Amino acid sequence: MNTFEANYKNPRTLTPVDVTTVQERVYQSLRLGLLKGEFLPGEQVSIRGLAEALGTSAMPVRDAVARLIAERAIEQSGPRMLRIAPYLASDHENYIRVRMQLEGYAAERAASAPRNPVLIEALKRHNESIREALEAKDLDAALAGNQAFHFELYRAGGYPQLLDIISTLWLRTGPIVASARRDEALFERIFNNGVRIHNDVIGAVAQRDRVAARRAINLDIRSSHLSIRRFYKLASGGADGAGG
Amino acid sequence: MNTFEANYKNPRTLTPVDVTTVQERVYQSLRLGLLKGEFLPGEQVSIRGLAEALGTSAMPVRDAVARLIAERAIEQSGPRMLRIAPYLASDHENYIRVRMQLEGYAAERAASAPRNPVLIEALKRHNESIREALEAKDLDAALAGNQAFHFELYRAGGYPQLLDIISTLWLRTGPIVASARRDEALFERIFNNGVRIHNDVIGAVAQRDRVAARRAINLDIRSSHLSIRRFYKLASGGADGAGG
DNA sequence: GACAATTTAGTGTGATCACATATCTCAGAT
DNA sequence: ATCTGAGATATGTGATCACACTAAATTGTC
Structure with missing residues (x-):
């Protein structure tokens, strides 16, 4: 030296x-x-x-x-x-359908994979963090927790290529979902409902029931979509929010 | 004036x-x-x-x-x-699975849409052009015809967003499929088989049988994939072709 | 003649400038 | 007060240059 x-x-x-x-x-x-x-x-x-x-x-x-x-x-x-990318009702509807296909498939894959206690724990943890964030009215944290939950699940589905495409789709629908923050009450309702549905997802994965997993994830996507759509319908009457 | x-x-x-x-x-x-x-x-x-x-x-x-x-x-x-993007067997396998989900869904949608004689005619025309191209040993034309057939079908499925994602996937698997041209006999076998399967697709769409349409498209994707995989397996022994 | 060190050519990356053309600002006329 | 018009500002696009770094080619050495 x-x-x-x-x-x-x-x-x-x-x-x-x-x-x-x-x-x-x-x-x-x-x-x-x-x-x-x-x-x-x-x-x-x-x-x-x-x-x-x-x-x-x-x-x-x-x-x-x-x-x-x-x-x-x-x-x-x-x-x-x-x-x-602006919010256009019909376009967004189509993206939601594609998301249901792909995320439903990813959830199905995750549920049919070998039993994985670590995954279950991680999902529970993420879902709990959403619930806590909602209690503390920390909308950013709720949003982040929701994202973490979904991607933890999809990552367990197996292949990175699918994850990649899904995350591209989130990039498009992300700003739209996030903008619902402007109506705090609605936002909380969406995510409270989400926490409940996520528990079904966790249950389905724990029991390795792929049909139930797919159905639960699709319900999560669709129900939050419906709320968002209502939000934009109301917002288009008065406030801004929908870009042209 | x-x-x-x-x-x-x-x-x-x-x-x-x-x-x-x-x-x-x-x-x-x-x-x-x-x-x-x-x-x-x-x-x-x-x-x-x-x-x-x-x-x-x-x-x-x-x-x-x-x-x-x-x-x-x-x-x-x-x-x-x-x-x-190089050919990697496992990655490609994953892309094929995603393609089966999305293109199967698009085919399903096309088949459940209202009866559309113009679409049927267009599909028949594209498939015929593939057959003719194979007879004339014009591989470029066969490739183009195959692409035209698939996208004609998916376009009929309804929404541009789905088409968009599918075409991105073709951009990745495209060079791989196209590179099978180096083995002319294999290439012809793949597409001759494709022409036959496409007829099933056309039949399913004509009868508005969405399950059959999805199954036929998935068979088309999977069977050509298997041939490609074999091609690369053989090629990796001697000639170049697989980069990376 | 084979091998190692060095030069050379080529790479993506980042910065800066010029340009045509949008949108915005604000005065001036009606 | 409203509308019209010109000037000002800001925009993406394309071109060019400098730089750090890599890979190939070339030279020098044994």
Whole structure:
């Protein structure tokens, strides 16, 4: 060991520096923001605006936005205009149907996998965290808990490719669900109902009943969808919320 | 009418100029190339290389590639390296399962829609064009006909959102299927079998039997998948073909 | 002649600039 | 007070350059 190494003893304790590209971090950041409901459906965004908010130049944002456009989370609303995918009743209805197919399938797979007590515990934990968040009126935490519950289940379903497609779909419906936060009472009703249905899901997975698992997940998706639709129907009368 | 208008009578016959962005055309071009099998799975690509081949600068290609990365058609194979998504047996198997869910669902929807003689005729026409292409040993045309058949059916299923996701999946499995062209005999066997199965699909749709439609489409997907898998298993012994 | 070290060519990434064209702002006329 | 118009601001798009880094090619050495 020479003097250099002696002076800087045990360099292995150094925290590894983040080696990912700026573009990737911007992408992940925007993705998270969409799922957390920090953007409203139909809201206009600009590359330079996002770049400034994120403290970078325009270039990495440009690449990240291109990816989000491919995922239909962001769309071009004109020749030189970008916006978050707006809420359109019929389109959203269709996405819900696709989600029921895919998430139902993932749930079915998770339920028919070998018995997995760790999974059951994790699901219970997530569901409990939603319930606690609702009691504390922490809507962000409730949203995050719900997401954690679903993806824990789907991850157990087996393959990453399916998870990938589902998460792309959440990127589109995410801002819409999250925007229901504006009606706090409705939001709480949706998620209280969700907690109850999640218990059915957990029961189905514990008993390895794939039909019941699929049905429960589909009920969860559909019932929250119906509430959201009602919310937008009411909102379109007075307040903003639905972008054009 | 003044002299100007008189001199340039009936300006409506002017062909509209292409107003889309370069980026968009590059994206569509790469997309088509992937589906036509002009790229091999695992093949390395470079932004500058594609830009030169397409006669543009790097910038539009960069945006287009970012979109294709989001669709998992292109992936980063290293810190500064891009390649077409390679063939990985287990991953591909998973994609096939997802495709069976979604395309089966789309077929089911198409079959349960109101009776549509125009659709039936179109499907028959596409299937006939595959058969003719195989007779003429025009593999490109057979591939295109197969794609036309499937998407005609799925389009009839109803909603564009589902079509959108399915076409993203084709973008990933497309180069893999297309690369089976290297074994001409196998390729012909796959598609001859396909033509036969397509007739079952047409029959199911004509009789509005959604269960049969779903089963037939799933059989089509699965049986061609099995052949492809065998092809790659054999190819991995001697020739190249599987990248990665 | 075989192998290792070094140079060279090529890569994605990020920054910056120019441009055409949208949308917004605000004065001026009716 | 309302509408019209021009000017100002901001937008995505495309091009170009610099940079850090990788992989291939080339040179030098034994």
